[in-house]
Amino acid sequence: xxxxxxxxxxxxxxxxxxxxxTLTVLALxxxxxxxxxxxxxxxxxxDYVTRQVDQLGAQDVLxxxxxxxxxxxxxxxxxxxxxxxxxxxxxxxxxxxxxxLTEADLEDLETVAGISDIEPVRTTAVDxxxxxxxxxxxxxxxxxxxxxxxxxxxxAAGEQLAAxxxxxxxxxxEEYVEPLGFADAEDALGTxxxxxxxxxxxxxxxxxxxxxxxxxxxxxxxxxxxxRALVEELAELQGAGVDQRPLYAVATARFDPSSDDxxxxxxxxxxxxxxLSAQTVEDQLGxxxxxxxxxxxxxNAFAVVALVxxxxxxxxxxxxxVQERTREIGLMKAxxxxxxxxxxxxSLEAAFLGLLGSVLGSVVAMAVGTGxxxxxAAGPLSALGGLDVLLFRPGSVLGVVGLIVAIAFLAGxxxxxxxxxxxxxxxxxxx
Amino acid sequence: MLTTSSPHxxxxxxxxxxxxxxxGRGSGRFRALHDVSLDVHTGQSLALVGKSGSGKSTLMxxxxxxxxxxxxxxxxxxxxxxxxxxxxxxxxRNQRFGFVFQQFFLVPDATVLxxxxxxxxxxxxxxxxxxxxxxxxxxxxxxxxxxxxxxTALSGGQKQRVVIARALVTEPDVVFADEPTGNLDSATxxxxxxxxxxxxxxxxxxxxxxxxxxxxxxxxxxxxxxRDGALGRPEVAA
Numbered sequence: 001x002x003x004x005x006x007x008x009x010x011x012x013x014x015x016x017x018x019x020x021x022t023l024t025v026l027a028l029x030x031x032x033x034x035x036x037x038x039x040x041x042x043x044x045x046x047d048y049v050t051r052q053v054d055q056l057g058a059q060d061v062l063x064x065x066x067x068x069x070x071x072x073x074x075x076x077x078x079x080x081x082x083x084x085x086x087x088x089x090x091x092x093x094x095x096x097x098x099x100x101l102t103e104a105d106l107e108d109l110e111t112v113a114g115i116s117d118i119e120p121v122r123t124t125a126v127d128x129x130x131x132x133x134x135x136x137x138x139x140x141x142x143x144x145x146x147x148x149x150x151x152x153x154x155x156a157a158g159e160q161l162a163a164x165x166x167x168x169x170x171x172x173x174e175e176y177v178e179p180l181g182f183a184d185a186e187d188a189l190g191t192x193x194x195x196x197x198x199x200x201x202x203x204x205x206x207x208x209x210x211x212x213x214x215x216x217x218x219x220x221x222x223x224x225x226x227x228r229a230l231v232e233e234l235a236e237l238q239g240a241g242v243d244q245r246p247l248y249a250v251a252t253a254r255f256d257p258s259s260d261d262x263x264x265x266x267x268x269x270x271x272x273x274x275x276l277s278a279q280t281v282e283d284q285l286g287x288x289x290x291x292x293x294x295x296x297x298x299x300n301a302f303a304v305v306a307l308v309x310x311x312x313x314x315x316x317x318x319x320x321x322v323q324e325r326t327r328e329i330g331l332m333k334a335x336x337x338x339x340x341x342x343x344x345x346x347s348l349e350a351a352f353l354g355l356l357g358s359v360l361g362s363v364v365a366m367a368v369g370t371g372x373x374x375x376x377a378a379g380p381l382s383a384l385g386g387l388d389v390l391l392f393r394p395g396s397v398l399g400v401v402g403l404i405v406a407i408a409f410l411a412g413x414x415x416x417x418x419x420x421x422x423x424x425x426x427x428x429x430x431x
Numbered sequence: 432m433l434t435t436s437s438p439h440x441x442x443x444x445x446x447x448x449x450x451x452x453x454x455g456r457g458s459g460r461f462r463a464l465h466d467v468s469l470d471v472h473t474g475q476s477l478a479l480v481g482k483s484g485s486g487k488s489t490l491m492x493x494x495x496x497x498x499x500x501x502x503x504x505x506x507x508x509x510x511x512x513x514x515x516x517x518x519x520x521x522x523x524r525n526q527r528f529g530f531v532f533q534q535f536f537l538v539p540d541a542t543v544l545x546x547x548x549x550x551x552x553x554x555x556x557x558x559x560x561x562x563x564x565x566x567x568x569x570x571x572x573x574x575x576x577x578x579x580x581x582x583t584a585l586s587g588g589q590k591q592r593v594v595i596a597r598a599l600v601t602e603p604d605v606v607f608a609d610e611p612t613g614n615l616d617s618a619t620x621x622x623x624x625x626x627x628x629x630x631x632x633x634x635x636x637x638x639x640x641x642x643x644x645x646x647x648x649x650x651x652x653x654x655x656x657x658r659d660g661a662l663g664r665p666e667v668a669a
């Protein structure tokens with residue numbers, strides 16, 4: 001029997017007993033539907049978090065902080081490095097909060113092989129932001145993320161901060177657009193805003209800056225971003241010419257992005273030997289992706305349980321079918337069909353059931369998921385701009401379909417073997 | 432016509448050599464065929480007659496390679512079929528044998544044409560050629576206009592003619608017919624029998640009939656009577 005005829009016969013047989021096919025396909029449908037949604041959920045959230053964490057720094061950037069005090073209990077005061085506010089807090093909540101970096105630390109860092117462009121990140125405490133020439137009542141508090149100048153912001157409109165140059169540039173979160181009197185994000189771009197700071201002597205200053213971009217609301221703090229030149233200027237003003245101990249919360253350094261894990265680890269170890277801690281963006285991403293992978297793993301496990309139940313449904317359906325078609329099988333074998341081809345026929349029927357169930361399940365899941373995304377984005381999750389909770393990737397949807405077809409095929413081998421082993425004469429005598 | 436047991440015969444088409452078969456096991460075990468030897472020559476029409484339970488169907492099944500004998504040998508053109516692989520046996524049944532069953536064994540939801548070309552489909556003949564050969568056989572049996580009907584929607588006589596068409600579509604050397612008129616009224620049965628014997632005469636197809644219908648058996652050139660699994664009168668000319 002030709003393979004094309006075998007496929008045609010398998011499809012025809014499956015569609016012949018409609019009720020039974022429908023019920024079997026329904027079980028597979030549930031599995032495919034669930035699995036498609038859970039993988040899309042995992043992909044959607046991971047994608048969002050990846051974009052969020054990209055804001056913390058580029059792929060080739062090491063974020064260096066003073067290592068956390070490993071001794072238990074409160075940290076001992078050290079006049080050289082301790083800061084009253086714990087300015088060494090890392091850019092992520094929960095990151096190690098140690099002391100601050102000193103000029104000596106930065107000099108030590110220069111000696112580490114494999115890193116370059118070591119830049120201390122100055123922190124500034126900004127009072128407010130307002131539109132130049134606007135009403136003094138329309139001033140809004142603003143915090144500026146320390147590493148914004150090296151990070152890639154998740155932009156709703158406009159451009160990233162320039163890495164170089166002396167222009168004063170600022171990024172504002174989307175929530176500032178309306179209060180500052182702009183129609184929308186595009187409208188705000190290019191405006192000159194004034195950033196207010198108070199110096200150590202209590203005097204207030206304003207610095208002009210160009211609004212170059214509007215960022216999406218972020219999971220990781222809704223701060224604005226300021227270009228390097230602007231941060232320097234603000235820090236100078238804040239210092240008011242008073243000689244301060246230069247302390248930095250964070251320093252950034254670049255490494256060769258093509259380095260392998262071992263090379264990166266070597267750099268980290270070298271930095272650790274200096275009593276400092278270096279993290280790549282991936283390290284900062286690590287915990288969050290682990291949690292997401294855990295949650296999607298549990299959800300996927302439920303879907304797989306549904307699929308295992310569906311697999312037994314297939315076994316049952318096909319065993320009944322083999323029983324019912326005993327005479328037909330006997331006839332085909334009497335007319336010279338080989339056991340292998342009979343096996344192929346029933347396995348193909350199982351695979352076709354799997355294909356029907358999985359394609360229907362994932363198509364409906366994508367339709368429902370797309371609707372759900374729109375509803376969630378407009379409602380409960382409107383605070384998280386740019387988040388598609390369910391992200392359907394063609395690869396993973398095809399993977400789900402392939403997995404279910406494979407499971408169905410495997411389930412079909414048991415009844416198919418029984419059919420293939422029938423003796424034609426016994427099957428023809430069967431009443 | 433050929434006469435029986437001429438000394439100058441060529442190699443017989445089918446030869447049973449001391450064949451015995453048993454059914455069941457333990458104390459319920461019984462012998463269905465008892466040391467049967469029989470030659471079937473090309474172009475013969477042979478009736479296997481006997482009472483119900485005499486073993487005549489079992490004998491036909493062994494001849495048709497549907498059942499393996501427990502003892503003895505079956506030679507097809509002088510080649511020992513008991514030593515052949517299942518695949519080779521399947522090929523012989525597909526290409527050289529045609530089957531007509533009392534209960535028809537038509538695929539209920541398939542069309543008449545699809546039922547008729549089933550042996551060709553199994554043999555892997557391309558679709559276009561299957562249609563051509565299937566239609567040619569249906570024309571011969573005056574069933575061409577029924578080609579798209581469901582097999583279940585036919586009368587008994589039409590069903591049996593479809594079965595005969597299916598048996599002939601591969602242009603076999605032998606047609607095995609197990610009570611071909613058993614499920615038909617006598618008028619329809621006569622028509623179906625006429626059809627079988629016409630093909631036997633016109634095409635020289637070897638015919639092996641199992642029947643307890645004496646009128647049908649009388650139309651065969653040669654009778655083999657089976658009683659309790661053994662050949663009663665080995666050969667009787669018609």
